[in-house]
Amino acid sequence: MANTQAMCTSFKVEILGGVHAIGTPPTRGTTAKDTFKAALFVDTATLGAGTTAYSSTNEVAGAGYTAGGITVTNATVPASTGTTAFWTPSASLTFSNVTLTTAFDAVLVYNSTQSDKAVAVYTFGSQTVTSGTFILTMPTNDASTGLLRVA
Amino acid sequence: MASVQTTRGEMDEADLIKREGVVETDRESTNWVEYWLDDELVHRSVHVHLKQTPALFPELEKFSNG
Numbered sequence: 001m002a003n004t005q006a007m008c009t010s011f012k013v014e015i016l017g018g019v020h021a022i023g024t025p026p027t028r029g030t031t032a033k034d035t036f037k038a039a040l041f042v043d044t045a046t047l048g049a050g051t052t053a054y055s056s057t058n059e060v061a062g063a064g065y066t067a068g069g070i071t072v073t074n075a076t077v078p079a080s081t082g083t084t085a086f087w088t089p090s091a092s093l094t095f096s097n098v099t100l101t102t103a104f105d106a107v108l109v110y111n112s113t114q115s116d117k118a119v120a121v122y123t124f125g126s127q128t129v130t131s132g133t134f135i136l137t138m139p140t141n142d143a144s145t146g147l148l149r150v151a
Numbered sequence: 152m153a154s155v156q157t158t159r160g161e162m163d164e165a166d167l168i169k170r171e172g173v174v175e176t177d178r179e180s181t182n183w184v185e186y187w188l189d190d191e192l193v194h195r196s197v198h199v200h201l202k203q204t205p206a207l208f209p210e211l212e213k214f215s216n217g
Contacts, residue, residue, distance in 0.1 A: 099155065117190045122200045124179045130198030131158045132184075149205055 011085040012085035012150040015135035016078035026102045026114055038093045039069030040134070054108060054116040062129075064098035071124060073107060076141060086146030093136040100129045107136060109147075155186050155191035158211050162186075167193065 014020055018034075037054070041047055043056035056067050073091035080086065094108065105126040109119040127134065139145040152166040167186040174181040179199055186194040 040189045061201040099158070120204075122201060122204055124201070125174055125176070125181055127181075127183070127199070128195060129197055130192055131156050132183075132194050134196070135198040137198065137200040139204060145203055147201070148203070 004085070009080045009085065010108070011107070012083075013078045014135045015109060015150060016085055016087050016148065021090060033074060034111050036072040036089075036119065037069050037110055037112045037116075038072050038105045039067075039108050039110070040065070040100070041108060043053050043104045045106065045107055047106055047121045049121075051108065051118045051121060053118050054110040054112075060100045060102060060104045062098060062100040062102075065100060068112070069108075071097060071112075079141075081132075081143035083151075085150040086141065086142035086143050086148060088138050088141035088147040092138060095134040097128050097131070098134060098142075099131055100127075100134070103128055114122045157186060157188070158191075159193055161187070162188070162193070212213050 002070075011020065039054060040060040042058050042060055054068065061067070065151060070093060072089045072093065075090035076088060078085055078087040098148075105124045106121055106123045108121050111117045111119060122136075124136075138147055141147075144148065154161045155164050156168060157167070164186070167188055170187065171186045172183050174183075179201055181197065181199045183195065183197045185192060
């Protein structure tokens with residue numbers, strides 16, 4: 001037998017669950033889960049790894065769309081398979097009855113409870129919507145395709 | 152008769168020209184549907200199914216795997 005250098009999988013899951021505060025943690029007035037939101041951005045925006053928080057700059061605008069986007073349904077607890085922790089929203093992101101005439105190709109998931117801090121940016125083929133619905137269906141919630149994965 | 156929400160309000164689907172499309176990539180499967188009134192786009196809906204997203208901390212894999 002030999003020891004194996006590794007980041008513990010339980011730690012990865014607990015990162016997603018907010019158990020560890022390696023840095024100075026925010027003051028929490030409740031033990032409830034944070035609220036996450038999803039906002040759409042035009043295809044000329046430059047969101048990416050350097051995005052630190054939600055901003056309305058270059059967010060889509062149009063009839064039926066509210067700045068800041070929609071609340072992400074979170075009924076799934078972080079889990080792990082093998083050495084990968086993962087979490088995926090438990091419902092599709094649905095923007096109903098909207099008109100978004102400026103092409104958009106990205107959604108920013110952010111933590112609206114924690115000062116709108118950014119979580120992740122996901123891109124897709126550029127789209128417009130006219131008096132219709134935009135649905136973003138989540139990938140399978142597992143270690144290879146989950147929306148948030150700590151590999 | 153099926154109705155469609157359009158820029159001109161609810162309209163009968165039979166009065167409109169319907170166009171549909173599918174885009175498949177490694178990362179997404181997208182279906183779109185459009186309804187046209189002559190040369191005017193009066194409805195467009197899109198359904199994007201994300202299939203593969205980047206890992207949050209892939210750079211940690213080399214440490215986790217020893």
